[in-house]
Amino acid sequence: MARTIPVLEIFGPTIQGEGMVIGQKTMFVRTAGCDYRCRWCDSAFTWDGSAKDEIEQLTADDIWRRLEAMGGRRFRHVTISGGNPLLIAALGELIALLHEKGMRVAVETQGSRWQDWLLDIDDVTLSPKPPSSGMDTDWSALDQIMERLQADQSRVRRISLKVVVFDDADLAYAKEVHCRYPGVPFYLQTGNADVADSDVDALRAKLLSRLEWLVEQAADSEELADVHILPQLHTLLWGNKRGV
Ligand SMILES: C[S@@+](CC[C@H](N)C(=O)[O-])C[C@H]1O[C@@H](n2cnc3c(N)ncnc32)[C@H](O)[C@@H]1O
Ligand SMILES: Nc1nc2[nH]cc(C(=O)O)c2c(=O)[nH]1
Ligand code: SF4
Numbered sequence: 001m002a003r004t005i006p007v008l009e010i011f012g013p014t015i016q017g018e019g020m021v022i023g024q025k026t027m028f029v030r031t032a033g034c035d036y037r038c039r040w041c042d043s044a045f046t047w048d049g050s051a052k053d054e055i056e057q058l059t060a061d062d063i064w065r066r067l068e069a070m071g072g073r074r075f076r077h078v079t080i081s082g083g084n085p086l087l088i089a090a091l092g093e094l095i096a097l098l099h100e101k102g103m104r105v106a107v108e109t110q111g112s113r114w115q116d117w118l119l120d121i122d123d124v125t126l127s128p129k130p131p132s133s134g135m136d137t138d139w140s141a142l143d144q145i146m147e148r149l150q151a152d153q154s155r156v157r158r159i160s161l162k163v164v165v166f167d168d169a170d171l172a173y174a175k176e177v178h179c180r181y182p183g184v185p186f187y188l189q190t191g192n193a194d195v196a197d198s199d200v201d202a203l204r205a206k207l208l209s210r211l212e213w214l215v216e217q218a219a220d221s222e223e224l225a226d227v228h229i230l231p232q233l234h235t236l237l238w239g240n241k242r243g244v
């Protein structure tokens, strides 16, 4: 029997709005469940119970059929996010199927958990959480994930680190992460403090001013001499709308 995967949303084609593959046309598969509870999580419905009736247990085949029904032949890239997809061993079957279908596969995770299928991902984004999230980083877990990914040369993959920054303490944390893993492409992302705001114009203005602040901070920093600084492009375009 094929194993099932708890899925909360499948959407696209859209663009990857964040990080290393920003702008890439992609489909999204969002899994349910997270081992973290970030204060400012923009996808809290994946773990806070508010969308529990929308969770579907789907096999890899089911998910592929949904992706095809929505995206036809108009996509070549699939992003798996959550929640934390790394809680779900059965995603290995989906990743194998997506590769068989000629897709490239990306994953978004906070870097707290390992699954062997992580070695099969083409675009790996690890997003450890800064102090403003209220979460503590398990550095030994993150070290091990980074070592295992970097030791495996069996495929070409892109790895990046992405830290969301709201304040000075987050910025200090971002520097710590970047210094700990030198040579790994490093992204600073503006934090969205208003995840329930439905006024898109007001939100855009706030996010752009946060981006300006973040650029200024990085400009003045020697430790952040070689970083990328980005907003969440999808939030600038569509605000806090789900499924985009
Ligand atoms: C919803 S998370 C799901 C994947 C995984 N749990 C993680 O956190 O990396 C996807 C991305 O959104 C970012 N994110 C979540 N809430 C945010 C917010 N309020 N502002 C900016 N980025 C946010 C996370 O840091 C992560 O990089
Ligand atoms: N367009 C778009 N880009 C994204 N990049 C990361 C997302 C996520 O929620 O993981 C996300 C999302 O929800 N939408
Ligand atoms: S780790 Fe990701 S999904 Fe989990 S609570 Fe934090 S931002 Fe949300």
Ligand SMILES: [Mg+2]
Residues within 6 Å of the ligand: 042, 043
């Ligand atoms: Mg999101």
